[in-house]
Each structure stands twice: as C-alpha cells, then as structure tokens.
Amino acid sequence: MQVPPLKVYNSLSRQKETFEPLNPPFVGIYVCGPTVYNDPHIGNARPAVFFDTLRRYLTYLGYKVRFVRNITDVGHLLGDTNEGEDRISKQARLEQIEPMEIVNHYTQTYHQLIDTLNVIRPSIEPTATGHIIEQIELAQKIISEGYGYVSNGSVYLDVMKYKADYPYGELSGRIVEELQEGTRELDGQEEKKHPADFALWKKASPEHLMRWNSPWGEGFPGWHLECTIMSTKYLGETFDIHGGGMDLMFPHHECEIAQAKASNGGKSPVKYWLHNNMITVDGQKMSKSSGNFVTIGELFSGKHDRLTQPFSPMTVRYFILGAHYRSTLDFSNDGLLGAQKAYKRLMNAKNILGKLAYPASAGELNAKADEEIQGFCTNMVIAMHDDVNTARVIAQLQNIARKINTFYQQPETLAQISADTFALMRDMFLNFTENILGLKEEKNTNVEPFVVGLLELYAEAKAKKEYETVDKIRSYFKSNNLIIKDLKNGVDWAYDEN
Ligand SMILES: [Zn+2]
Incomplete structure (x- = not known):
C-alpha cells in the first residue's frame, strides 16, 4: 500500500x-x-x-x-x-x-x-x-x-x-x-x-x-x-x-x-x-451562564434540557471522532442522534463481517470491485496520515460497511473480489473500528426485558398445552442458572439455588 x-x-x-x-x-x-x-x-x-x-x-x-x-x-x-x-x-x-x-x-x-x-x-x-x-x-x-x-x-x-x-x-x-x-x-x-x-x-x-x-x-x-x-x-x-x-x-x-x-x-x-479545537453547543460557546453547559454524565443519562434521550458512550466517542480534531465540534441533539445511527451501522457491519466467509471456489473476478475496496482501505491510512483526519476515516469505514452489507445480501458479489482483498478489508475494518478509533460494541446488558418476554411465551405455551415449547423454555432458563416458578396466579422466575 x-x-x-x-x-x-x-x-x-x-x-x-x-x-x-x-x-x-x-x-x-x-x-x-x-x-x-x-x-x-x-x-x-x-x-x-x-x-x-x-x-x-x-x-x-x-x-x-x-x-x-x-x-x-x-x-x-x-x-x-x-x-x-x-x-x-x-x-x-x-x-x-x-x-x-x-x-x-x-x-x-x-x-x-x-x-x-x-x-x-x-x-x-x-x-x-x-x-x-x-x-x-x-x-x-x-x-x-x-x-x-x-x-x-x-x-x-x-x-x-x-x-x-x-x-x-x-x-x-x-x-x-x-x-x-x-x-x-x-x-x-x-x-x-x-x-x-x-x-x-x-x-x-x-x-x-x-x-x-x-x-x-x-x-x-x-x-x-x-x-x-x-x-x-x-x-x-x-x-x-x-x-x-x-x-x-x-x-x-x-x-x-x-x-x-x-x-x-x-x-x-x-x-x-x-x-x-473547542466545542460549541447548538452553535454557541458552552458556558454555565448560558445554560448550555453539558457534563459527560448528563450526556449518558439524557438528563439535560437540550437532550431528548440518553446517549451511549460509544455514540459520544463516534460523534467526537466524526469531526477533525482541529475543527470546532458542535454538540447538538440532532448531531448525536445521527452519530448513534451511524455508529450502530458500523457495529451491524462488524457483526455481519464475522459471519461472512469467502467462498471456497472463486468466481469471476471483477477488477473494479477489487480496486474499490482497496481504495477504501488505502484512503483510511491516507486520511490518518493527513493530520489524523478521523472524520475521513469514518467516511471510508461507512463505505466499507455498505459493501459488507452487499456481500451479505448478494453472496455472489463477494466472489468478485480476490481473497486477498477480502482479508485486507476485514483486517482494516476491524483494526480501524476497534483498535484505532476505539469503537467497541456496546452489548445490551439489561436482560430483564428478555426474561420477562420469555416468561410470557412460557405462560402462553403452558395454557395451550404445548409441552415441547414449555420444556424448551424451562431448560433454557436452567442453563442460565434461573428457574421458572409456576404460581397459582401466574409465573415468575428465581435464581437456581442448586
Ligand atoms: Zn498542562
């Protein structure tokens, strides 16, 4: 390169x-x-x-x-x-x-x-x-x-x-x-x-x-x-x-x-x-007196007049890196919403990439498709080398994310690029996303809604006497160290004490 x-x-x-x-x-x-x-x-x-x-x-x-x-x-x-x-x-x-x-x-x-x-x-x-x-x-x-x-x-x-x-x-x-x-x-x-x-x-x-x-x-x-x-x-x-x-x-x-x-x-x-460079909030200089002073904690909790919702740490990180460090950066609710969407798009592409396998038998190579991917990869390095322009790196990552989606939905297009180009793309995408820009996946750690949802399915299956499903859900709970309790007036869960 x-x-x-x-x-x-x-x-x-x-x-x-x-x-x-x-x-x-x-x-x-x-x-x-x-x-x-x-x-x-x-x-x-x-x-x-x-x-x-x-x-x-x-x-x-x-x-x-x-x-x-x-x-x-x-x-x-x-x-x-x-x-x-x-x-x-x-x-x-x-x-x-x-x-x-x-x-x-x-x-x-x-x-x-x-x-x-x-x-x-x-x-x-x-x-x-x-x-x-x-x-x-x-x-x-x-x-x-x-x-x-x-x-x-x-x-x-x-x-x-x-x-x-x-x-x-x-x-x-x-x-x-x-x-x-x-x-x-x-x-x-x-x-x-x-x-x-x-x-x-x-x-x-x-x-x-x-x-x-x-x-x-x-x-x-x-x-x-x-x-x-x-x-x-x-x-x-x-x-x-x-x-x-x-x-x-x-x-x-x-x-x-x-x-x-x-x-x-x-x-x-x-x-x-x-x-x-400095940051502004909705185009104004941030100051306590103008009421646009936002702490990091407030961004995460969403508890601020100018925010409609909480923003996750990785959304904030993505947002900050979405501008070149020598440009002013304007914090706004809309800007953060955009960053949230774009960050999730990258994470979805990362997960799809993990499922993509290069076909055993190569198809007809398309030189143009090959060059395009290589170009995205080279441009990321060029952008970094041009005064650490993370904004341009992110634009290239989004280009690659789009390609990953295409490869996933139309597997035949994956065979049009060489195995080397595929390996390069995977390597560069993961390295730049996770190791260099430091954008990690934010796993949903709140499992409570899933447990409650599964319990509802369990109760429904039980009422319909679908015992196969009932047993399946039971064993699923068991393997996660939880048990289902059948009560007179419904169902509940508890930690498995055994
Ligand atoms: Zn100092």
Missing part, C-alpha cells in the same frame, strides 16, 4: 510536518489533564478521546508509546494565571470539605466517565501535589539562571528578561506589548516587575487552604509549572508530542515553553505541539 508518511499539524510551526519521533521506536506524549474540581464536561471528553486515538494509532504503527496525562490538583486559579482563588480550594470551601476530598471525588468521577468512553488509561498519571519538591527546584533553577525573581514571598518569571534572549509568544503568537495593554489591576500585579510576568510560586494568603513550605515561605506552585516538571521528568528534556485544547495555548503552554527554556539553556521542550 503506497501512502504518504504520517503528518501532524504543529501549532509551533503552524504547518503540517512529517512525524519523526526523537528516539524511535519510542514516542513520548504529554497531554494536559483535568483540573479536578467539578464534573467533567464534553469539553474534557474531546481531548481525552482524540489523544487516545492518536496514541492507539501510533501503537498500531508499531511505536512504543509512553502516554502521560496529569491530574491538576493544585495551583489552577480561576483566572488561569496569577489571579483569583485556587479552583479546588474554592470548591472545598463551598462544599465544606477538605481540598483532597474534592480532588479524590472528581478524579474518580473523571476516571469512571473517561473509562466508559474506552479511553486507555495513561502510562503515567502524575499529580501536581505529588511533585511539589520538583516544582520548587525548577523555580529555584529559573531564579539562578536569571529569569526569575522573588517578590513578597512569590516567585515570578521575568518575561522581559526572558524575551531578550528567547521568543516569548512563539507558540501562541501573542505579543507582550499587547498583553500589557489588556492587563487589569489584578491580585499580585503590584509585586510584579512587568504585567506579563507570571507566577512560578505564589505566597499563600492566610485563608488559603493548600500550602507547602518553600525557600520563600508557605505557598503553592503556579499552574504552568507542574506541566513543565511532569512532562520532562517522565519523557525527557525534549519529547515528541505535547497535546491539549486550543484554549491552553496561551498562557499555559506558552508559559510551559518559557519555563523549560529558562531553566535548560534554551532547548525547546517539545517537538510537536498538537491542539484540539
């Missing part, structure tokens, strides 16, 4: 680049994980599903992937940089519990929901609070390199000093002069040399709940510091892929680059920066 090499869009160079890992066959990926202070929402689902798919594909290609996704359990302030209360502390205060109870609760919720989306757990899942010492050391290093300063118990990165040596804004395209203009009078502004400076370490105010000792007094790390530490600690000073949502490009990722370069002599920490 002749296909171009894998290319990804690097936000740093603003172009598609051929993917060449630093130390093949190893690939290091770091993705910014959730700040665990509220129920995960659909905006958390997108990067989880997309970067999982990228990881799965690189693994499929034979790379040995180390996938690191952190848990932010301290330091992420409401204002994203130096301002406002710590998100976790605030939630702890509101719920009147310990910050670590907030962290535990929402970490578990995140895991449960993301697991059901068939996202493979990270190879390493470090937490910010587990790396306080390393963060203090990095702040010290930045100070000793001359790019950081202490002010009133806090430590800041000196952006003007950094900018004299390195291009601050290289990732986001932001210009420091513009930042200055837009700056409001915020907490900590008076102690900074320049409004663009950002905190590496913040002095804890007396009421602040999460605090640690440091050379500068009691405080807590700045949000950006944790990702610089946890990515380079586990993946090396320079690693392959750093991912996250587009909203993290500034200030978070820009600051990560500055921290790394300010401490390591100017080496770029990341080879490829990948950013997924």
